[in-house]
Amino acid sequence: MSYDVLIVGGGPAGLSAALALGRARKRVLVCDAGPRRNAAAVGIHNFVTRDGIPPDDFRRIAREQLRSYPNVEVRDAQVDRVTGTKGAFRVSVGAETLEARRILVCTGMVDQTLPIEGFRELWGHAIFQCPYCHGWEVQDRQFGFLARPEHASHVLPFAIQLRAWSKSVTLFTAGAIELTDPDRSQLEAAGLRIVTAPISRLVARGQHLEAVELEGGEHIPCEVLFAHPPQQQTRLVQALGLGLDGDGFVQVDPMRRETSVPGIYAAGDLTMRKQSALAAADSGQHSASFINLELTLERVEPTAP
Numbered sequence: 001m002s003y004d005v006l007i008v009g010g011g012p013a014g015l016s017a018a019l020a021l022g023r024a025r026k027r028v029l030v031c032d033a034g035p036r037r038n039a040a041a042v043g044i045h046n047f048v049t050r051d052g053i054p055p056d057d058f059r060r061i062a063r064e065q066l067r068s069y070p071n072v073e074v075r076d077a078q079v080d081r082v083t084g085t086k087g088a089f090r091v092s093v094g095a096e097t098l099e100a101r102r103i104l105v106c107t108g109m110v111d112q113t114l115p116i117e118g119f120r121e122l123w124g125h126a127i128f129q130c131p132y133c134h135g136w137e138v139q140d141r142q143f144g145f146l147a148r149p150e151h152a153s154h155v156l157p158f159a160i161q162l163r164a165w166s167k168s169v170t171l172f173t174a175g176a177i178e179l180t181d182p183d184r185s186q187l188e189a190a191g192l193r194i195v196t197a198p199i200s201r202l203v204a205r206g207q208h209l210e211a212v213e214l215e216g217g218e219h220i221p222c223e224v225l226f227a228h229p230p231q232q233q234t235r236l237v238q239a240l241g242l243g244l245d246g247d248g249f250v251q252v253d254p255m256r257r258e259t260s261v262p263g264i265y266a267a268g269d270l271t272m273r274k275q276s277a278l279a280a281a282d283s284g285q286h287s288a289s290f291i292n293l294e295l296t297l298e299r300v301e302p303t304a305p
Contacts, residue, residue, distance in 0.1 A: 002099040009106035012277040013268030013284035015062040020288035022069035033078035040124025086263025109231040118202030126209035135165035144222040257287040
């Protein structure tokens with residue numbers, strides 16, 4: 001079976017792209033499989049008209065709307081392999097081999113939990129990445145921010161902005177980041193507490209964080225912890241050999257969203273540090289518009305002079 005576009009990933013980016021391409025009368029297949037990155041999230045926020053909607057409901061409604069377009073198909077299936085070249089890709093989906101003129105990868109990123117006791121169990125419940133997504137629901141609680149050396153340049157602005165949601169913010173450097181005297185002065189002037197000792201474990205009651213235990217046994221009260229654990233690309237992205245930037249995100253052309261492999265495009269969290277459902281959906285729609293333009297131009301017959 002042949003498709004104009006095969007979309008890998010059925011989150012906000014993939015679903016948004018499928019809608020735009022479907023309305024442009026392209027034949028589209030969305031393949032969605034594997035664990036969902038926001039599985040622990042209760043709701044999607046900062047998405048106008050959809051604020052607070054559970055992720056499963058968001059996907060269900062999107063799929064229902066796509067059913068209005070008979071040229072769009074959605075499968076709960078995994079893409080195992082992509083071969084071929086631009087205009088003639090061959091895609092292994094289970095026992096089938098499908099053909100597609102273009103590939104759009106919307107697989108998101110894979111979060112790796114930090115090797116701290118209690119981190120995995122609290123991830124998505126008391127440990128979050130983004131205050132814009134979760135800050136309102138936990139406002140005025142005792143916040144913590146676990147800084148990591150990979151993001152040293154972002155520590156100061158991120159830590160200070162947490163004061164928008166809580167006046168009690170502790171920056172944990174865990175001995176991994178050396179703060180300059182000006183940075184320390186600015187953080188302290190903003191009312192943040194700085195704790196530099198290594199962390200032993202997270203003290204919790206069920207899925208509720210109570211404190212961060214330091215090596216040596218001291219407990220620092222903390223109800224909400226913000227952290228940016230390492231991320232990696234999915235195995236499919238790695239197998240495709242797509243070019244990555246210095247932070248590990250898929251490099252795309254700023255306008256067309258095409259990757260280093262001609263005919264393969266990427267949209268959503270796997271391409272950018274600003275990761276949110278709304279940003280991913282916008283990225284998917286952006287990619288779809290340029291894919292549609294390319295495909296449509298290919299169908300235009302040149303006129304005789």
